[in-house]
Amino acid sequence: MEIYSKTVNEIRKFNRFYTVTMCFLSSGYLDSDYSIAETRILFEINTHGTCIQSDIVKTLHIDKSYLSRIIQRFCKKGLVEKVKSDDDKRASKITLTEAGKLETTRLIALTNEKILSQLADLSHDECDELCKSLNTVISILGKEEI
Amino acid sequence: MEIYSKTVNEIRKFNRFYTVTMCFLSSGYLDSDYSIAETRILFEINTHGTCIQSDIVKTLHIDKSYLSRIIQRFCKKGLVEKVKSDDDKRASKITLTEAGKLETTRLIALTNEKILSQLADLSHDECDELCKSLNTVISILGKEEI
DNA sequence: AAAAAAAGGTTGACAAAATCCACTAACCCC
DNA sequence: GGGGTTAGTGGATTTTGTCAACCTTTTTTT
Secondary structure, three states: OHHHHHHHHHHHHHHHHHHHHOOOOOOOOOOOOOOHHHHHHHHHHHHHOOEOHHHHHHHHOOOHHHHHHHHHHHHHOOOEEEEEOOOOOOOEEEEEOHHHHHHHHHHHHHHHHHHHHHOOOOOHHHHHHHHHHHHHHHHHHHOOOO | OHHHHHHHHHHHHHHHHHHHHOOOOOOOOOOOOOOHHHHHHHHHHHHHOEEOHHHHHHHHOOOHHHHHHHHHHHHHOOOEEEEEOOOOOOOEEEEEOHHHHHHHHHHHHHHHHHHHHHOOOOOHHHHHHHHHHHHHHHHHHHOOOO
16 A cells, blocks of 8 residues: 555656646746647647547547637637538537648647757667656556546 | 657657646646645645745746735635745745645645546556656656756 | 846736536437 | 437636736845
8 A cells, every 4th residue: 555655646746847847837838829738639630630529528638618619719710620520410520721730730840849958968868768767657557548 | 869859759748648647738637726836836835844935936937926816815815824034025935824734735635635546456566667767757857957 | 335137026907728507409229 | 209418619707827017125236
C-alpha cells in the first residue's frame, strides 16, 4: 500500500513541475491566437482525417457545447468544413479545409519551435533517455484507459 | 539535429496523452471549488510557509494582477493572512491561516484520492518504474531552468 | 542626493474560456 | 411506436485570464 501513496506523491510532484515548465498553467501557452483546447481540437481533426464532434468530445473530455462553438468559429474562419453525415442525420462529418490544414501545420511548427528551445542544451543521450521515460509513463498510465 | 525533432515529437505526444489523462484540459480537474491555479497557489504558500506574492508569480508564472485577486479572495474566505512586510514596505507577507492549512490538506487529499484511483491495477514494479521515469523527466528537463 | 528605473501590488476594464441547462432531432431497440 | 439515449445547438452566466494604468517603495544611476 505504501508504494501507491509514494507513487501518488511522485505524480503530484511531477505535475507541479511539468505544468509550469510546459506553461499549461495559464500565461502564454503559445503566442498564437489559439488556446490549448483549440490547438488540440485542430490537431485531433487533422489526425482523425474525418470525424464527428462527439468523437472529439470523447477523446478530449471537453464540454460538447463548448466544442460546438469552437467548431462554429473554425467554420467561419474557413478552417473546418461540416457535412451532414449520411449514416447518422444528427451528426456532421467535420474535416479540415486546405486552409485549416495549413494553419494546423503552422501551429504544430510553432509548438515544435517552442519545445525545441527548451531542449537547448540537452545531450544526445539525455534526449534518448527523456524519450524513453516519457514513453514508459505513457505505457504504464495508458494501460488504465478503458 | 534529427534527435531533437524526434524528442520534440515525443514530448508533444506525451503532452497530448498527459493533459487528457490528468484532466488538465478543462472539464472537472477536481470536483472541488478550486481551479488548478488556485490549488497550486494554496500549495505553494503551504510549502513556502511564508512568502510574498511576487515569489508565487515567479515560481508559477502567472499574472500578478490575477494572483492579487485570488489572494484577496482567499483572504476574504479566511484562508490566507496578509501582513505588511517590514523589510519592504511595498510587499506583504502572506501565510495560510489554520483554516487555510486545513483546506489545503483537504485539497491535497482529494487530489491524492483521484490520482490513486487512476493507479488502480498497477503492479508494484510498474509503480516503481513510473516513479523512476517521472523523476528522470524532471531531472532532464529541469536542468534547463535558469 | 536627486533623478530615473525597476519592483511589489492593486484596480479597472475587458476578453476569452468554460460550464450548465434546456431543447430539437434523430436513432436504437424491445 | 413509445421510452431511453446520443448528436448537436443556443441561451445565459460564471470563471479565468490578460492588459494597461497607476501608486508606492526600493534600487540604481549619475
